[in-house]
Amino acid sequence: MNISLRGLGKRFNRTWILQDLDGDFNAPDLIGIAGQNGSGKSTLLRIIGGQLTPSRGEVRREYRGQEIKVEDCYRYLSWTGPYLELVEELTVQELLHFHFALKPALPGLDPAKMLERLELGFAKNRKLSDCSSGMRQRVLLATALYASTPLVLLDEPTVTLDEKAKAWFYAELDACRAGRLVLLASNDPEDLRHCGRIVALNSTN
Numbered sequence: 079m080n081i082s083l084r085g086l087g088k089r090f091n092r093t094w095i096l097q098d099l100d101g102d103f104n105a106p107d108l109i110g111i112a113g114q115n116g117s118g119k120s121t122l123l124r125i126i127g128g129q130l131t132p133s134r135g136e137v138r139r140e141y142r143g144q145e146i147k148v149e150d151c152y153r154y155l156s157w158t159g160p161y162l163e164l165v166e167e168l169t170v171q172e173l174l175h176f177h178f179a180l181k182p183a184l185p186g187l188d189p190a191k192m193l194e195r196l197e198l199g200f201a202k203n204r205k206l207s208d209c210s211s212g213m214r215q216r217v218l219l220a221t222a223l224y225a226s227t228p229l230v231l232l233d234e235p236t237v238t239l240d241e242k243a244k245a246w247f248y249a250e251l252d253a254c255r256a257g258r259l260v261l262l263a264s265n266d267p268e269d270l271r272h273c274g275r276i277v278a279l280n281s282t283n
């Protein structure tokens with residue numbers, strides 16, 4: 079997976095959030111997107127993921143030499159972010175079955191094995207509405223990390239995780255990122271230390 083940004087800009091109403099952004103992100107890599115609150119980290123991930131259109135410039139996505147059209151992006155990427163919601167009425171186990179019925183999992187992984195890797199076997203029959211925020215975040219991370227996609231977008235992946243859960247996440251990230259392009263947006267220095275390269279966004283407002 080290769081992503082290239084050329085002269086990328088995004089404004090909401092009259093306010094420019096991102097301006098004149100150029101960059102090339104090529105798999106395999108784990109790239110941190112850093113910047114203070116409001117600098118546009120989530121906005122950039124949403125543009126790369128095809129959820130938002132740039133106001134200026136272009137984003138090009140290529141996989142195995144073929145350009146990916148924006149409407150086909152969803153097939154190639156998995157992501158997690160604070161704005162994504164889980165179906166709270168489902169149990170942990172049901173959510174994993176539902177998600178991975180729609181999206182292929184990494185080779186050798188099925189929902190039963192995922193529950194083990196998530197260390198959430200004890201809560202498999204618990205509704206997500208009854209799980210703690212850290213448990214829900216781990217399930218969300220699983221839906222991104224364990225999906226067989228060449229692009230992974232992780233927005234604030236450790237925001238509700240305690241130290242033990244963070245260590246779990248970094249280990250799973252290492253185990254699941256071979257060959258993939260992972261973009262990780264965060265303000266947490268510990269998250270960014272795990273990244274091979276950091277792209278720092280400047281606040282434009």
Ligand SMILES: Nc1ncnc2c1ncn2[C@@H]1O[C@H](COP(=O)(O)OP(=O)(O)OP(=O)(O)O)[C@@H](O)[C@H]1O
Nearest residue numbers: 090091095113114115116117118119120121122265
């Ligand atoms: N749909 C929208 N309409 C208007 N303004 C928006 C919209 N989405 C985002 N913004 C604004 O764009 C700016 C960048 O937001 P964004 O969420 O990308 O920042 P961020 O770097 O991810 O911030 P944080 O670290 O707080 O998560 C903010 O000022 C935000 O209020």
